[in-house]
Amino acid sequence: MEEIKLIKEEMYRAGYICDDGSATVLFLAEQLHKPILVEGPAGVGKTSIAQAFARTKELPLIRLQCYEGIDETRALYEWNYKKQLLHIQAVANQNLDVSEVEKDIFSEDFLLSRPLLQAITSAGRTCLLIDEIDKVDFEFEAMLLELLSEFQVTLPEFGTVQAHHIPFVFLTSNATRELSEALKRRCLYLYLDFPRAEIEKMILELKVPHLSHNLSSQLVEALHQIRQMNLRKQPSIAESIDWAFSLLAMGKEDISPDVIMETLNVILKYQEDINQVRTSFAKA
Numbered sequence: 001m002e003e004i005k006l007i008k009e010e011m012y013r014a015g016y017i018c019d020d021g022s023a024t025v026l027f028l029a030e031q032l033h034k035p036i037l038v039e040g041p042a043g044v045g046k047t048s049i050a051q052a053f054a055r056t057k058e059l060p061l062i063r064l065q066c067y068e069g070i071d072e073t074r075a076l077y078e079w080n081y082k083k084q085l086l087h088i089q090a091v092a093n094q095n096l097d098v099s100e101v102e103k104d105i106f107s108e109d110f111l112l113s114r115p116l117l118q119a120i121t122s123a124g125r126t127c128l129l130i131d132e133i134d135k136v137d138f139e140f141e142a143m144l145l146e147l148l149s150e151f152q153v154t155l156p157e158f159g160t161v162q163a164h165h166i167p168f169v170f171l172t173s174n175a176t177r178e179l180s181e182a183l184k185r186r187c188l189y190l191y192l193d194f195p196r197a198e199i200e201k202m203i204l205e206l207k208v209p210h211l212s213h214n215l216s217s218q219l220v221e222a223l224h225q226i227r228q229m230n231l232r233k234q235p236s237i238a239e240s241i242d243w244a245f246s247l248l249a250m251g252k253e254d255i256s257p258d259v260i261m262e263t264l265n266v267i268l269k270y271q272e273d274i275n276q277v278r279t280s281f282a283k284a
Helices: 002-013 020-032 046-057 081-090 098-105 115-121 138-150 181-185 197-207 213-227 237-249 257-267 271-283
Strands: 036-039 061-065 077-079 111-113 127-131 152-155 159-162 168-173 188-191
Touching (some): 020 036, 036 046, 046 127, 197 213, 213 257
Antiparallel strands (some): 077 111
8 A cells, every 4th residue: 555655654754663564553543533553662663753754754752651659730720829819810900700810810921831732722633742651540541531532621620621633642651550451442542562583684784874784684583592592671672772882882783692691781770680681681
């Protein structure tokens, strides 16, 4: 399909290597105006696919980084209480009706927009990234449902705000917990795993200038050996790129077990993992 091929080419120019499956999901999301839920292990490029897609469309990326305990005042909106108080003090001697004052202070002039509200009230189309949605609680998920299905939000004191332009929406999850069926039902689903060897080699050669075919092949072979081990945290794509840059900086043209053991701190972040890999390669 020509449209899928075009998306893959555009994503490549934006610095992201996209397979047919991922490109198809991007195409359908655009055609159907549906959010995309991108799930997979940490470090496989879930955030990067949203960033690259925004670049292909030349759209501003609005990012909501989720964390445990986040609520609507950090994600959706908040009232500017100091400004409201100043306004109340300013009109105190004007004998205004209470309802008029309330109408004034709960107007757009006193509204502080957070990422979700910014995405739907923007003057132009945006790309909204809701990153690590699996870190929020079910109440926060429920708050998102109206936005994901109707591209609108309801603010109790203000009313319903409809999107001026429907944003492209990406949600990412490391699958640390099960997301609700209601949220999943509103999204197209894309699972990203660690790439096949030939794809990871292409990623390294795209991201790391002057990396030789020989060194990239050896890097990928070593990475895939390491990922077969029962580690606390597998090396991510970003860490494999860092490893390639590190080896170039050290002037290495080949990877030996000694070189691997000298540079494991670049790709592994737990001492127990480093010890396990060192033991494995020492036996090789």
